[in-house]
Amino acid sequence: MASQQRMDAVTKGTPVWPCRKQAAYTPETFELLRVMMKESKLTTFQQRHIMDTMKRDLEKEKRRLQNIFATGKDPEERKRKAPPVQQVDPAPEPDRFDELVKEIQERKEFLSAMEALGQGKQYRGIILAEISQKLREMEDIDRKRSEELGKALATA
Structure with a gap:
């Protein structure tokens, strides 16, 4: 009981970072990740890095979808256009x-x-x-x- 009170006091005093929003993953996904990280015996730093990467990927996907809804086009499609093929004059056949x-x-x-x-x-x-x-x-x-x-x- 005393440990629970200490835990509540610690979590209440922990500042919430307003600049970082939680990713909208399902609880099952986070639970699966936590289990996998424990099984692979990742360090705290490695676990934090994985979670941050997932959040960044989610933010990137959100921006992409916002652009699709706003412009009707995927910005990735514009980037993926093949560079124009340069016309190379064939070298004359050696005599x-x-x-x-x-x-x-x-x-x-x-x-x-x-x-x-x-x-x-x-x-x-x-x-x-x-x-x-x-x-x-x-x-x-x-x-x-x-x-x-x-x-x-x-x-x-």
Whole structure:
């Protein structure tokens, strides 16, 4: 009985914070939260943080609903619009013929560097075979382009 009187005296003397309003959760929800917090053995600070977060979320939801009733639109919908897609000019396709010219030039430079180091004999056969292969591919491309040009001129 004495402990109950002390409890009443303490709660009566506790100031009520006017700036913070209680969230309108059902008593069952709060009871469930309290049970869960006790079972998870959260500290008082952690429990208070969870309760504050719930209150803030409720206030945010209230503001959102007020905006919907006032404007008829959800402000979240306006925020979620996808940014406009920037039109990117597709890079022109690299010309295989030009690539082959560069590759041949690189192989010639490599061969001259190896000859300067005295190892030209070791690489000369391999490099010349690769260059020959690239030249044949260039001839095929040239032949195809000539045929396409001839067809285009014949139809025009």
